[in-house]
Amino acid sequence: MSVDTATVRHVAKLARLAMSDAEVEALVPELNNILGWVDQLGEVDTSGVEPLATVIDQKLRLRDDVIDADPLTGGNVRDKVLANAPDAQHGFFAVPKVIE
Amino acid sequence: MADLTSLTLTQLRDGFRAGDFSAREIATSFNAAVAASKALNAYTVETPEDALACADKADAARQSGDLKPLSGLPLGIKDLFATEGVDTTSGSNILKGFKPPYESTVSAKLRADGAGMLGKLNMDEFAMGSSNETSAYGPVISPWKRNDGGNAALTPGGSSGGSAAAVAAGLAPGVTGTDTGGSIRQPAAFTGITGIKPTYGRCSRWGIVSFASSLDQAGPMSRTVRDCAILLESMSGFDPKDATSLDAPVPAWEQGLSSDLKGKRIGIPKEYRIDGVPDEINALWDQGIAWLKDAGATIVEISLPHTKYALPTYYIIAPAEASSNLARYDGVRYGLREAPEGGNLDAMYAATRAAGFGAEVKRRIMIGTYVLSAGFYDAYFTKAQRVRALIKRDFAEAFEKCDLILTPTAPSAAFGLKEKTSDPLAMYLNDVFAVPASLAGLPAMSVPGGLDSQGLPLGLHLIGREMDEQGVLNAGLAIEERAGFSARPEKWW
Numbered sequence: 001m002s003v004d005t006a007t008v009r010h011v012a013k014l015a016r017l018a019m020s021d022a023e024v025e026a027l028v029p030e031l032n033n034i035l036g037w038v039d040q041l042g043e044v045d046t047s048g049v050e051p052l053a054t055v056i057d058q059k060l061r062l063r064d065d066v067i068d069a070d071p072l073t074g075g076n077v078r079d080k081v082l083a084n085a086p087d088a089q090h091g092f093f094a095v096p097k098v099i100e
Numbered sequence: 101m102a103d104l105t106s107l108t109l110t111q112l113r114d115g116f117r118a119g120d121f122s123a124r125e126i127a128t129s130f131n132a133a134v135a136a137s138k139a140l141n142a143y144t145v146e147t148p149e150d151a152l153a154c155a156d157k158a159d160a161a162r163q164s165g166d167l168k169p170l171s172g173l174p175l176g177i178k179d180l181f182a183t184e185g186v187d188t189t190s191g192s193n194i195l196k197g198f199k200p201p202y203e204s205t206v207s208a209k210l211r212a213d214g215a216g217m218l219g220k221l222n223m224d225e226f227a228m229g230s231s232n233e234t235s236a237y238g239p240v241i242s243p244w245k246r247n248d249g250g251n252a253a254l255t256p257g258g259s260s261g262g263s264a265a266a267v268a269a270g271l272a273p274g275v276t277g278t279d280t281g282g283s284i285r286q287p288a289a290f291t292g293i294t295g296i297k298p299t300y301g302r303c304s305r306w307g308i309v310s311f312a313s314s315l316d317q318a319g320p321m322s323r324t325v326r327d328c329a330i331l332l333e334s335m336s337g338f339d340p341k342d343a344t345s346l347d348a349p350v351p352a353w354e355q356g357l358s359s360d361l362k363g364k365r366i367g368i369p370k371e372y373r374i375d376g377v378p379d380e381i382n383a384l385w386d387q388g389i390a391w392l393k394d395a396g397a398t399i400v401e402i403s404l405p406h407t408k409y410a411l412p413t414y415y416i417i418a419p420a421e422a423s424s425n426l427a428r429y430d431g432v433r434y435g436l437r438e439a440p441e442g443g444n445l446d447a448m449y450a451a452t453r454a455a456g457f458g459a460e461v462k463r464r465i466m467i468g469t470y471v472l473s474a475g476f477y478d479a480y481f482t483k484a485q486r487v488r489a490l491i492k493r494d495f496a497e498a499f500e501k502c503d504l505i506l507t508p509t510a511p512s513a514a515f516g517l518k519e520k521t522s523d524p525l526a527m528y529l530n531d532v533f534a535v536p537a538s539l540a541g542l543p544a545m546s547v548p549g550g551l552d553s554q555g556l557p558l559g560l561h562l563i564g565r566e567m568d569e570q571g572v573l574n575a576g577l578a579i580e581e582r583a584g585f586s587a588r589p590e591k592w593w
Contacts, residue, residue, distance in 0.1 A: 003470070015423060015469040016430070016446070017462060018454035027466060030524065034467060037525060038412040038480070044487050051485030052492060055314060055541035056300050056346065056566060063340060070341065073202055080201035086437035093432050098445050 002032045104129040105270035106588075109173060109327035112273050116162070116172035123158035123172035126273075127151040127216060130174050134218055134271050139593040141240050142262040142271055144179050145187050146219040154216025161214070168214030170334055176272035178263050179220040180227060181207045181318075182307040186217075190309040191225040191235040191259075194456025195435045204307025205339045206276060206318045213334040218272050222262030225458045226426065227283055227311045230530040232261025233521055234460040242291060242514055243269035243589035247555035254514045254556070257287030263321050264291040268589060274322040274331050278308060280315045281414050282510075282534025285546040288321055289509035289559025292548045292587060294576065295321035296328045299567050300541030301346035304339030312421035313344070315414075315538050325547065325576040329353040332569065348567065356570045359578040362396035366575070367502030371407035372533060377511045380552045385508050388549055388560040388579060392506060395578035402498040402505065406491045410536040413491065415528060416471050416484035417539075423468025426461070429453060463524065492540040499565050504575050507533050509546040509559035537563045547576045548585040557587065 003011075008027050012019045019027075067075045082088040087095075104112065104126050112126055131148040151174040158172040182188045182200035189195040203211070211217075224234040232255055233239045242256040243265055256265040260277035264287035267275055277284040279297035288295030296319050303318040310316060320331030333353050339345040368389065373382070389399055431437035431452030438451040457465070471480035498505065511532055520527045537544040543566075546559040560579055564572035 007470075008466070011466055011470045011473065013450075014473060015465050016427075016449040016453055017457070017465065018447075018450035027463070030463060031466060031470070033525060034415065035470075038416055038484075041409055041412050041416075041483050041487055044406065044409055044490065046483065046486035046490065049486040049489050051482050052489035053314075053485065054344075055488075055492065055539070056344075058301070058344075058346065060343065061347075073341075077201070081433075083201055084198050084434035086431060086435070095432055096439055096443060096445050096448050 002035065003028060105133045107273065108323040109273040109330060110324065112173060113330070116158070117167065123155035123162070124152065126172055127155035127174050130218055130272060137269060137271050137593055139241065140243060140265050140269055140271070141238055142222055142265040142269065143176070143219040144189065144222050144237050144262070147186060147217050151216040151218050154214070158214055169330070170210060171214035173214070173273060174216040174218045175210060176218050176221045176263060176266045176275040177207055178260055178276050178278060179223050180278050180309045181276055182309070183207055183217065183220065187220060188309070189236070190227070191223045191237060192456065192458070192461070193236045193436060194429045194453070196236070198434050200307070202307060205304035205341065206308065206335045209337065210276070210334050215334070221266055221275060224259035224261065225461050226309065226422070227259035227278060227280055228422070228460050228464055229258040230282070230286060230527050231255040231515070231517070231520065232258040233517060234458055236458060239517055240265045241517070243593065244291065244514060244556055245589070245592065252516045254516055255290065257290035257514065259283040260287045260321060264288055264293060264295070267291070267293045267321055267323060269593070274320055274327055276318060276335070277321045278316060278318050279538065280311050280418060281538050282531035284319045284321055285534050285544060285559070285561060286510045286531060288546040289548070290514040290557065292557030292585065293321055293323055294325055294328050294545065294547050294580070295319060296332060296545035296569070296572065297538070297543065298332060298336060298569050299346065299543045301344050302336045302569070304337070304342040304345045306339055306341040310425040312418040313425060314421060315418060325573055325580050326354060326357060328545070329357060329573050351570055353570055353573055357577055358574050359395055359581050361392060361575060361578050364397040364504060364571070364575070365400050365502040366392045366397045367400055367402035367498050367505045369402050369404045369407065369498070369505060369507065371404050372507045374511065374532065377508070378552070381508045381511065381558060384549045384558050384560065385506070388506055391579050391582040392575060394582060397575070400502050402501055404494040404498055404536065406487065406494050407536055409487050410491055410539055411528060411532055413484045413487045414535045414539060415467070416480050417488065419464040419468035420472050420481050421468070423465045423472065426465055429456060460524070488539050491536055495540045495542060503565070504571055505563040506575070507561045507563070509533060509561040513552045513554065513556035513558055533561055542566060543569045543572050545572050545576050547579045547583070549579065549583050550585065551587055
């Protein structure tokens with residue numbers, strides 16, 4: 001499989017990456033080179049092989065359903081959560097207008 | 101008094117406990133070495149006050165007999181670990197100025213055991229790279245030089261390049277690294293130091309900036325195998341905050357160290373004899389085999405038939421997970437924001453990410469997004485996960501015939517800056533020996549074995565069974581004792 005400029009533009013949109021025409025042009029051969037290389041996996045017979053999702057066997061566990069379980073991150077730390085925000089107003093993250 | 105920065109972590113610990121020197125003297129020596137090392141670009145942030153404050157606590161603790169395992173030892177922390185109130189940027193412009201209000205579990209454990217912090221260590225952006233050249237801070241320069249008089253600037257490897265250079269240059273007695281596809285082991289090999297990636301899940305990933313979550317694993321880098329055992333013991337352990345954390349006791353690895361390998365079978369995978377690898381590296385591998393035999397081990401040939409497919413598998417899975425993990429950098433909650441005049445939220449996301457990520461990170465986000473996109477998910481991502489299952493099975497079958505596996509760490513010695521940046525594939529191939537163990541979640545370590553004809557370090561790589569860090573450390577110790585590697589870079593910085 002190979003990509004063209006239209007595909008690269010589409011993928012960039014999916015990835016939320018603004019890209020100039022020059023960047024798109026440059027990425028086409030780079031991605032094709034890499035995708036051509038990974039295509040060798042097609043040689044491997046994987047019929048009947050389950051895709052590996054967890055590399056070390058262990059049961060998925062759930063955390064205790066407790067607010068404030070962790071004093072640093074559990075809750076009631078609004079100011080800390082907002083401390084690194086590029087724009088915080090009235091105790092919220094502020095973003096460009098979403099609804100006209 | 102000997103130059104404290106030339107001692108191993110173990111020597112510093114034991115000397116401090118014996119009263120040969122104070123923790124303040126240790127911290128002062130390392131702070132001075134760090135301050136004088138700008139030419140290496142190993143540290144992105146220096147925290148000398150932290151190292152001194154922890155040293156004073158350690159000195160007081162020695163008076164009161166209340167010592168902790170790492171009291172008196174200042175460490176360097178890779179910039180991937182969230183450190184409370186101290187810049188944590190993952191080597192990226194998109195996180196410039198980010199000061200986490202929390203501490204990663206691993207660095208918190210080191211602190212709880214008495215360690216101080218010298219500063220944050222430079223790294224490839226989001227740990228994506230094998231030469232440290234993708235860092236937004238510019239590359240770390242290896243303290244090593246070729247002996248050809250050419251004076252070329254060399255890479256310390258990556259992504260834990262700042263960590264490796266700091267240990268090699270005496271800017272920290274021990275450091276944290278992280279390894280997704282070789283990011284602890286390859287830089288350790290390039291700089292003549294020791295580094296271990298434990299079994300996936302041994303070290304909590306909580307508070308470590310995510311790259312590829314099913315692969316990322318923290319580990320220590322230091323001068324010796326014993327140093328690594330000491331640090332790994334502190335870093336490991338169950339963490340309820342990480343859903344993939346292993347709920348298993350942490351063995352007393354340092355206490356369990358033994359280089360007697362009688363009864364151990366060492367597997368040599370025939371598929372790791374790869375065309376184009378320099379003779380010197382294969383010769384060192386043979387030397388490693390001889391050393392392990394000398395330690396009492398028997399050598400068996402094994403087969404890992406899917407070795408050839410490990411790298412392409414990795415370069416689907418890691419970018420796929422990265423594209424998902426890095427979706428959080430959107431200019432809303434932390435880090436950089438670029439909001440084009442009159443643009444909507446989508447425009448802000450796209451502009452922020454375009455401005456904040458470097459070329460390699462964008463490349464991997466693009467690959468990852470592509471292989472996860474509708475129509476290609478099964479052909480690429482599911483296929484890679486199936487091949488990953490086969491790679492893991494290869495190891496399981498091999499470990500029926502052997503207890504440990506010995507290979508070279510990297511297919512070359514350290515290369516020069518800019519030598520490989522124009523060809524992503526050539527760069528990716530640098531992790532050819534390291535990636536399979538990562539895909540299988542196995543513990544693996546690099547130990548320095550010798551120097552090549554240009555005077556640069558080469559590493560030997562040991563892979564163990566799941567949870568058998570002790571076996572890996574012990575075989576590493578056997579090599580270390582026999583290699584007698586004591587070469588150090590000549591100070592030029």
